[in-house]
Amino acid sequence: MANLEDLLNGETLQYDGFEGTQYGDLTVIGWNGKYQNDKKYIVTCAICKEDPELFGDGLFAISKGHLSRGCIPCGCTDKCNWTEDQYKVRVKRACDEVSLIFKGWANDFTTANKTLVDADCVEHGKIGKTSISFVLDSKFVKSCRGCFAIRMGDFKRKDDSVMIKMFMDTGCYSEGTVFTRSGRVDKHGHKKYWYMDCPDCGESGEGNLVGLYKGTRSCACSGNRQQETYINLVMDKEDVIAIKFGIANLSTERIKRQNQLSIYKVINYGVWTYPTVKDCRAAERYCLNNLTTKVISKEEMPDGYTETTFPSNLDLVIAIFEEHGGVRNI
Numbered sequence: 001m002a003n004l005e006d007l008l009n010g011e012t013l014q015y016d017g018f019e020g021t022q023y024g025d026l027t028v029i030g031w032n033g034k035y036q037n038d039k040k041y042i043v044t045c046a047i048c049k050e051d052p053e054l055f056g057d058g059l060f061a062i063s064k065g066h067l068s069r070g071c072i073p074c075g076c077t078d079k080c081n082w083t084e085d086q087y088k089v090r091v092k093r094a095c096d097e098v099s100l101i102f103k104g105w106a107n108d109f110t111t112a113n114k115t116l117v118d119a120d121c122v123e124h125g126k127i128g129k130t131s132i133s134f135v136l137d138s139k140f141v142k143s144c145r146g147c148f149a150i151r152m153g154d155f156k157r158k159d160d161s162v163m164i165k166m167f168m169d170t171g172c173y174s175e176g177t178v179f180t181r182s183g184r185v186d187k188h189g190h191k192k193y194w195y196m197d198c199p200d201c202g203e204s205g206e207g208n209l210v211g212l213y214k215g216t217r218s219c220a221c222s223g224n225r226q227q228e229t230y231i232n233l234v235m236d237k238e239d240v241i242a243i244k245f246g247i248a249n250l251s252t253e254r255i256k257r258q259n260q261l262s263i264y265k266v267i268n269y270g271v272w273t274y275p276t277v278k279d280c281r282a283a284e285r286y287c288l289n290n291l292t293t294k295v296i297s298k299e300e301m302p303d304g305y306t307e308t309t310f311p312s313n314l315d316l317v318i319a320i321f322e323e324h325g326g327v328r329n330i
Contacts, residue, residue, distance in 0.1 A: 006060055007042055008031065023067050025076065029059075038063035045074040054089050084109050087132055094135050095119050099210050100127065101261070122213045142183070163194075163209075172215025174200050176257075176303050182206055199257055199303060200248045227280050229272045229321050232258065234296060234308060235265040242296050242308045245317050247284045256305060262301040270318070272326030283324035287317055 004013075008321040018041065023030045025046040033040045040061050049058025060073040074080070082090070087109075088102075095102040095290040099122050106116035119127055119135075134140060164179045176199035184193040184206070192209040198219035205218030212218075232255055234242040244266065248254040258266045261292075274280040287293075288307070294317040309317070 004042070004057055004059055007059055013042065018064065023070075023327055026060075026067070026072070026074070028067075032061075037067055041067065042156075043067070043073065048074045051075075054086055056173070082112070086113075087112065091117055091132060091135050094140060096210055098140070099186075099190075099208075101210075101213075122210055133177040158288055167194075167212045170213070170215040172217070174198070176308070179212075200254055202254070202257060227274050227277055229274070229280060229283050229326055230254070230323075231269040231314070231317060233269050233311075234262070234268050234301065235267060236272060240311045241309055243314055243317065244296075244301075244304055244308050245284065245287055246307045247280050258301070258303050261303045262298065264296075266301075268330065269314075270328050271330040272321045272328050274325050274327075276325075283321050283326055286320050286324065290320075291316070 004030055011032050012147050013032055014028050016039075019028050023043075026043045027046070028041050028043050031039045031041045041064060043053070043060055043062060045058050045060065046057075048055040048060075052058070055075055058074070062071065062073040069091070075086075083278050092102040095117075099121045101122060103118045103120065104180035106118040106129065107114075109115050117130050117132060117135050119130070121127055160179075163181075167173060167179055169178070169212055173196075180195045180197070181191060181192065182193035182195055186192045193206055194209065195204055195206050196218050197204040198214070198217065198221060201219050202222050203219045207216060207218030212329040217225075229245065229247050233240050233247075234244055241264070244258065246254070255266055255268055272283075274283070284307075287309075291309045291313055293309050294306055295310055296305045298305045301308065
């Protein structure tokens with residue numbers, strides 16, 4: 001397996017009329033160099049090229065004689081010569097399926113039977129010594145003593161509050177995020193799924209324990225994390241008693257929640273968008289570190305009271321947003 005540049009090794013792709021010939025899912029695109037006395041043909045696999053993480057461009061080298069005898073040079077064969085990098089991809093995927101965190105090799109990489117996998121169970125920590133071959137076996141069940149005890153009915157599942165604290169400790173979820181364990185079970189009969197009620201976008205979704213442990217969101221924020229900052233005015237009748245700044249994926253949805261929970265009326269003053277999530281978070285962090293905040297109590301405004309400041313800081317907050325790349329669109 002290689003990308004075209006690697007297979008060509010600095011030479012040009014040549015053609016002799018054999019290009020375009022198909023052998024199952026393999027298609028010849030040209031030749032370059034030789035295998036001993038045979039031409040080295042470059043073929044593309046229609047299946048392997050759909051997995052660029054594992055197979056790059058999905059291109060492989062093989063002789064015409066081997067093609068004619070039905071030899072397969074790609075990942076579709078049971079006798080594929082996997083590289084170390086490919087094994088890392090395959091082992092990580094296998095670990096993800098059974099709630100393991102793949103960390104690398106526990107010894108020097110040699111063969112699939114002799115190389116040991118270094119992995120942690122998301123619930124119980126380090127697992128026992130396991131080879132690459134064992135992890136990639138279709139019957140693989142993680143060798144974690146804690147999970148074995150669960151399967152045997154002798155281990156009490158961690159309290160939901162412990163798991164929720166684990167999710168929040170990732171720092172990837174906003175204050176006010178609500179987690180509820182789902183009744184759904186995985187193929188081993190374990191309840192590894194949770195519902196997440198997001199205060200930023202106002203939506204909820206179901207996610208796997210592994211993803212939540214890594215900070216993945218299962219709501220509308222997924223794949224489109226916060227790139228907006230906003231300023232809301234906190235009103236006591238006709239008077240502005242504070243301003244509320246913050247970040248969100250959908251600022252219009254965030255303000256609805258603030259109004260539902262606050263004893264004051266909250267209205268939007270403006271929304272700023274940023275080129276990256278990093279810039280957006282940096283703007284909020286600068287405000288938190290350099291302004292007097294929490295001028296509204298938690299009892300008065302449970303959702304977002306930590307990001308309230310004096311009305312006199314309005315122009316300063318706007319300047320901070322724009323210095324960090326924010327462009328006002330509302």
